[in-house]
Amino acid sequence: MLNFLNKSCANTITLMNIIFGSFSLICTVHGDFTNAAIFIILAVVMDGLDGKVARKLDIMSLFGKELDSLCDLVSFGVAPAILIYMQVLDPLIYSLGIIVAVFYIVCGAFRLARFNVLNISDFFVGIPITLAGSLVALVSLLAAWLPGTLILVIILLLAILMISNFKVPKF
Amino acid sequence: MLNFLNKSCANTITLMNIIFGSFSLICTVHGDFTNAAIFIILAVVMDGLDGKVARKLDIMSLFGKELDSLCDLVSFGVAPAILIYMQVLDPLIYSLGIIVAVFYIVCGAFRLARFNVLNISDFFVGIPITLAGSLVALVSLLAAWLPGTLILVIILLLAILMISNFKVPKF
Numbered sequence: 001m002l003n004f005l006n007k008s009c010a011n012t013i014t015l016m017n018i019i020f021g022s023f024s025l026i027c028t029v030h031g032d033f034t035n036a037a038i039f040i041i042l043a044v045v046m047d048g049l050d051g052k053v054a055r056k057l058d059i060m061s062l063f064g065k066e067l068d069s070l071c072d073l074v075s076f077g078v079a080p081a082i083l084i085y086m087q088v089l090d091p092l093i094y095s096l097g098i099i100v101a102v103f104y105i106v107c108g109a110f111r112l113a114r115f116n117v118l119n120i121s122d123f124f125v126g127i128p129i130t131l132a133g134s135l136v137a138l139v140s141l142l143a144a145w146l147p148g149t150l151i152l153v154i155i156l157l158l159a160i161l162m163i164s165n166f167k168v169p170k171f
Numbered sequence: 172m173l174n175f176l177n178k179s180c181a182n183t184i185t186l187m188n189i190i191f192g193s194f195s196l197i198c199t200v201h202g203d204f205t206n207a208a209i210f211i212i213l214a215v216v217m218d219g220l221d222g223k224v225a226r227k228l229d230i231m232s233l234f235g236k237e238l239d240s241l242c243d244l245v246s247f248g249v250a251p252a253i254l255i256y257m258q259v260l261d262p263l264i265y266s267l268g269i270i271v272a273v274f275y276i277v278c279g280a281f282r283l284a285r286f287n288v289l290n291i292s293d294f295f296v297g298i299p300i301t302l303a304g305s306l307v308a309l310v311s312l313l314a315a316w317l318p319g320t321l322i323l324v325i326i327l328l329l330a331i332l333m334i335s336n337f338k339v340p341k342f
Binding site: 062 | 186189190193196197200237238240241244248252253256257269273283284287288
């Protein structure tokens with residue numbers, strides 16, 4: 001019973017991650033880019049908390065792992081890509097903006113599927129999607145002071161780094 | 172080598188699913204709801220084709236399975252929810268529309284995580300997200316002839332049916 005409650009607690013935090021990711025998308029479609037970025041950062045906090053709770057309570061369930069990846073794709077793949085597309089890439093160069101945004105989402109999905117299959121516990125292969133999503137949210141908040149083409153290059157670079165074989169240590 | 176090529180072929184079709192799902196989102200944010208719905212239907216076609224190719228070539232890899240779920244969440248969870256939110260739910264009742272759209276995404280993620288863990292091959296538990304997403308796309312195409320409140324109820328019902336214990340036979 002206690003184990004069930006603990007698992008439910010961790011899964012509820014995971015669901016808060018996707019809820020904040022979805023709120024970010026809703027803010028983006030209404031043109032409220034600042035709150036869209038803030039919701040991505042709140043999803044990052046939930047993702048970190050969720051991992052901490054699961055490790056502390058020693059309850060890494062298979063269901064929790066699957067749910068976590070799915071939520072991560074929405075909050076750190078889809079939400080940041082659509083946010084930066086609407087805010088910067090679309091006004092910049094229409095078609096190229098679509099390609100870069102969709103490429104970022106595809107790389108995010110690839111990164112998460114590979115992570116689940118590799119199951120390496122010492123380091124990450126390719127930068128984690130949570131890190132990429134946080135950086136896109138940060139870029140979005142600083143967008144007024146950055147050149148559009150630089151933002152385009154950053155998004156492209158983050159997408160490539162996610163699917164790269166670059167080893168990132170776990171902390 | 173042939174096995175690698177076959178797997179790459181199936182995974183490429185899976186990626187076409189998420190690419191069409193992402194295109195649907197891009198169309199939605201530009202207010203092009205008809206093409207957004209059509210892209211979801213194209214993603215359904217890719218999802219069906221992908222399964223057929225994998226079964227025919229007998230190449231159901233773990234990576235392919237993980238990638239498939241992630242792509243399904245974007246194309247049949249996030250894309251239909253944001254489409255119907257922008258087209259119908261937001262103009263109808265702002266806050267309730269947000270709750271229903273986000274609830275649909277959360278239920279979609281829950282449904283996919285449970286499917287991957289249960290691993291039942293004879294039937295589905297809860298209606299598949301592909302079916303729910305197709306129906307939302309259909310509702311979107313017929314939205315001009317349907318009352319908004321009926322659409323709201325349909326989306327809510329589809330979300331609940333995804334996480335229900337309702338058994339759906341596999342064909």
